[in-house]
Amino acid sequence: MPDESRRFITTTIEVEGREETKVVELPGRALAPWEADAALAIVGHPVARVDALEKVTGAAVYTADRVAPGMLHAVLVRSTIPRGRATVDLEPARGVPGFIDAITFNDLPSGSKPVRAGGVRFLDPDVTYAGQPVACVCAETSGQARAAARAVRLSYAPLPGAVTAAQAIAGGAPPVRARGGNVSRSSPVEASRGDVERGLAEAEVVVRGRYTTSSALHTAMEPHGALAEWHGDQLTIHEGTQGIFAVRDEVAAAMGIPRSRVRVVMEHMGGGFGAKNHAGAHTYAAAFLARRTGRPVRCVLDRAGEQVDTGHRAPCTIDVTLGARRDGTLTAIVAAALVDQGISGWEASTTKIFHELYACPNVRTTEVFALSNTHAMAAFRGPGHTEGAFALERAMDELARELGMDPLAFRLRNHADHDQEKSRPYSGGPLRRCLEEGARRFGWEGRHARSEAPGRAETMPGIGERAGTFPAGGPPRWRRGFGLAAQVWPAGGGPPAYATVRLHPDGSVDVLTGTQDLGTGARTIMAQVAAEALGARLADVRVILGDTERTPYTGNSWGSMTTPSVAPAVRMAAEEARQHLLEAASEVLGVERDRLATGGGMITRRDGGDPVPIADITCRLGDVTITGHGSRGPNQPGVAFTTFGAQFAEVEVDTATGHVRVVRITAVHDVGRVLNPLLARSQLEGGIIQGLGLALFEERIIDERLGRPLTTGIHDYKVPTMADIPDIDASCLAAVDTTANPVGARGLAEPPIIPTAPAIANAVADALGVPVNDLPLAPWRILGAIR
Amino acid sequence: MGIAPGAVLDSPARAAYLTTMKLTVNGREREVTPDPVESLADTLRARLHLGGTKVACGRGECGSCTVLLDGRAVYACLTITRACEGAAVTTIEGLAPPGELHPVQRAFIEQDAVQCGYCTPGQVMAAVALLAAEPAPDEPAIRRAMSGNLCRCGTYPRIAAAIRSVAGRGGGTGA
Structure with a gap:
């Protein structure tokens, strides 16, 4: 319970593995959690997405659909070389019909702090990656703007650079940037507990391996975009962003105007996955050009721009050494990671999961964040943990194999029942329950009964009839394998997050909160929580999100933070509105307040009277608007708010072509209370499918000689299609987390991507009997592994 | 000029x-x-x-x-x-008169075949065309017909479920 005399308190919040200590405001009052057995009428039920109607009818408006009267179209002009000085000649563009204006670095306000976008100075002619914007043109139509951008003449004075981490840290490597060297300031990042030398000495079995992960591109279907409009000294930006307040603050700083003069609006967005957390070059270009031209300016990236300049999952090389006793007890975990950040980016730890996932007294990790002449990394769903889990879980399987142990039994043997790093309990879990439940659903015990039928005739979508094996007596052409992998991820959320609930005279309800719905279903979740807490009907509740001017503050939608941060604030706001409503009802009905309750849109009475619709009370109040405010309280200290999950994969590998077919995946996750099982299943399946892409297809390719990305479209950069999808059995444990927050839910967005790639890779290794340690498991890699 | x-x-x-x-x-x-x-x-x-x-x-x-x-x-x-x-x-x-929904649109809502929604209109149109050509497609036919419509949120299992729920019920007509 909060101390009534205090208004501010220091609390700890984990965002994507980074622990932040913040001073936060205490809510006016504390809410008792909804217990596991609470009778909830709307929360926890599979209600349809509240914005599905807009989306299936094409009525939902995204940034690229927004049009303002007199609007101009802007297109960024990008460097084609990775490092050097670009000279920009705008003259040829000025002659293109419809041309209106263009800016380069020299047109930006001088004297102020340089504007930064994507980790580099906005429109900096001293370029540090291919695809870096050096100018922006605008014209009357999008076609004219594209033509004008093509007409801009660029000439270069190239400098040597490095486009991979290996090149960047090699002896005598040229500097990738003017100042600061080729590794991050904090590198190497070291962390240890216990004594790994002793742990390795105690080990009876030791395995060593090198694991590599690819650079994955977010590839949201809606490209980044912004529409900027000035009204006098007031700037409005429509942007498909994961953080409206972050964009507001960054744009205000860039324009040199107060935050109160910038309004950022986000109604719908076509996916983010971590790439849309900040204002980008397109945002600043639109804002500056709109100020110069006095007209609204829209800048939406084309697909190539999206693929080459909006961030990537940092590719990693991770060396792992594991030691265990013969009985399967881990004695040492050692990992050294080399991470290719590109030219900038925050340092998502790929090694933190080595300290957490399994019980081990002796752990040592080292991590070097190298910089290279490629675009900056951006958080991508489960950043760091996903890459680390691949290396750790592959190594765990190799060790189980050496020990002659079942991979599941080996993991259960080394189960961690608390947060070993901080010697604190987990609020939920533990992992054991996910492993055991997943194994049961998957049929792990009896799996080998299925592995005896390789090479049987079977129809595959799009491929046609498959038949036969290699010539009689030879090895079977198709091999079947089974694998599993596990996951932890901090997703407890935290303050600050605010919400307001308004009850109108006709009984309809507005929920206002400044969060974002990336496609996750946040809008639906908040409607459910508000309706439940207020006792209203779901159909009467409308959720208004994504407007810095009109909705109260919440943070970015990242780190699986939105549900555990915002839902408690919404619940508190609705509870407060309900208290006010009951007071009003007591007055109107002449019934004592404590004999009244709400539910299903009605005021229910314990005095024998008939229930009364909420609207009958509110309309009697005339224009009185019942309002409730809520905020997210601090996290309980000394507890780790972690999600857990385990996934099991069955694969078939064609040893003639190297093609891997994932047959089925079983996933069991623990995320606390599931607020909507329909949406939770969609999120789990979506994460697994992105994880499948990471496992099998996805890889940004850079031409190492020219330093240019080659994967500039979705034919070159392969994401999963419907034809690639296995049978997925995804579920969550019924495990309400009353410690985490008053709604009992932790985050769900990122956990499901983390174990998918290692589970698939472990299954492929099981099928082939050889290790597969490099992602993606493309056919050429599979053929190389079995040769 | x-x-x-x-x-x-x-x-x-x-x-x-x-x-x-x-x-x-x-x-x-x-x-x-x-x-x-x-x-x-x-x-x-x-x-x-x-x-x-x-x-x-x-x-x-x-x-x-x-x-x-x-x-x-x-x-x-x-x-x-x-x-x-x-x-x-x-x-x-x-696809449907104002205020009404095509059966495929209704199925997309019921099956939660929508996440961010950006690919959704294209998915719905592809599904309608499939069902018009082949009123009761089997699973490989659904996958083949729909594999040219990408969804980065990974809504595929729900889209397939939505199409299955309409298949054989005359859902392809009315386009």
Whole structure:
């Protein structure tokens, strides 16, 4: 319970593995959690997405659909070389019909702090990656703007650079940037507990391996975009962003105007996955050009721009050494990671999961964040943990194999029942329950009964009839394998997050909160929580999100933070509105307040009277608007708010072509209370499918000689299609987390991507009997592994 | 005097040699004057203000812009408007009368075959075209027909479920 005399308190919040200590405001009052057995009428039920109607009818408006009267179209002009000085000649563009204006670095306000976008100075002619914007043109139509951008003449004075981490840290490597060297300031990042030398000495079995992960591109279907409009000294930006307040603050700083003069609006967005957390070059270009031209300016990236300049999952090389006793007890975990950040980016730890996932007294990790002449990394769903889990879980399987142990039994043997790093309990879990439940659903015990039928005739979508094996007596052409992998991820959320609930005279309800719905279903979740807490009907509740001017503050939608941060604030706001409503009802009905309750849109009475619709009370109040405010309280200290999950994969590998077919995946996750099982299943399946892409297809390719990305479209950069999808059995444990927050839910967005790639890779290794340690498991890699 | 490729602006130069053409969009005959190589997606979005047809790649890689051209699913970003003279185009806005839903749209809502929603209009149009051609497609047929429509949120299992729920119930008609 909060101390009534205090208004501010220091609390700890984990965002994507980074622990932040913040001073936060205490809510006016504390809410008792909804217990596991609470009778909830709307929360926890599979209600349809509240914005599905807009989306299936094409009525939902995204940034690229927004049009303002007199609007101009802007297109960024990008460097084609990775490092050097670009000279920009705008003259040829000025002659293109419809041309209106263009800016380069020299047109930006001088004297102020340089504007930064994507980790580099906005429109900096001293370029540090291919695809870096050096100018922006605008014209009357999008076609004219594209033509004008093509007409801009660029000439270069190239400098040597490095486009991979290996090149960047090699002896005598040229500097990738003017100042600061080729590794991050904090590198190497070291962390240890216990004594790994002793742990390795105690080990009876030791395995060593090198694991590599690819650079994955977010590839949201809606490209980044912004529409900027000035009204006098007031700037409005429509942007498909994961953080409206972050964009507001960054744009205000860039324009040199107060935050109160910038309004950022986000109604719908076509996916983010971590790439849309900040204002980008397109945002600043639109804002500056709109100020110069006095007209609204829209800048939406084309697909190539999206693929080459909006961030990537940092590719990693991770060396792992594991030691265990013969009985399967881990004695040492050692990992050294080399991470290719590109030219900038925050340092998502790929090694933190080595300290957490399994019980081990002796752990040592080292991590070097190298910089290279490629675009900056951006958080991508489960950043760091996903890459680390691949290396750790592959190594765990190799060790189980050496020990002659079942991979599941080996993991259960080394189960961690608390947060070993901080010697604190987990609020939920533990992992054991996910492993055991997943194994049961998957049929792990009896799996080998299925592995005896390789090479049987079977129809595959799009491929046609498959038949036969290699010539009689030879090895079977198709091999079947089974694998599993596990996951932890901090997703407890935290303050600050605010919400307001308004009850109108006709009984309809507005929920206002400044969060974002990336496609996750946040809008639906908040409607459910508000309706439940207020006792209203779901159909009467409308959720208004994504407007810095009109909705109260919440943070970015990242780190699986939105549900555990915002839902408690919404619940508190609705509870407060309900208290006010009951007071009003007591007055109107002449019934004592404590004999009244709400539910299903009605005021229910314990005095024998008939229930009364909420609207009958509110309309009697005339224009009185019942309002409730809520905020997210601090996290309980000394507890780790972690999600857990385990996934099991069955694969078939064609040893003639190297093609891997994932047959089925079983996933069991623990995320606390599931607020909507329909949406939770969609999120789990979506994460697994992105994880499948990471496992099998996805890889940004850079031409190492020219330093240019080659994967500039979705034919070159392969994401999963419907034809690639296995049978997925995804579920969550019924495990309400009353410690985490008053709604009992932790985050769900990122956990499901983390174990998918290692589970698939472990299954492929099981099928082939050889290790597969490099992602993606493309056919050429599979053929190389079995040769 | 040259014309910028893809330009969508009325100017005297254009009027000099471009003629208007007729296109039936969502049951209404429309007159448009597209540029010679203007895409149907640009015509629908920029000239006819039908923003439901989304463009995610602009180069025929993703299917977000799928519309029906005389009942067949096409990528509007790769379809040249001038080649559609006299054709009937159906977009997501015209799939059902205002205030009503096509059975495929209803199934998408019920099965939660929607996450961010950006690819959804294209997915719905592709599903409608599939069911019109093949009222009861089996699983491989669904996968084959829909594998040209990408969804980065990974809604595929729900989309397949939505199509299965309509298949065999006459869901393909009415487009």
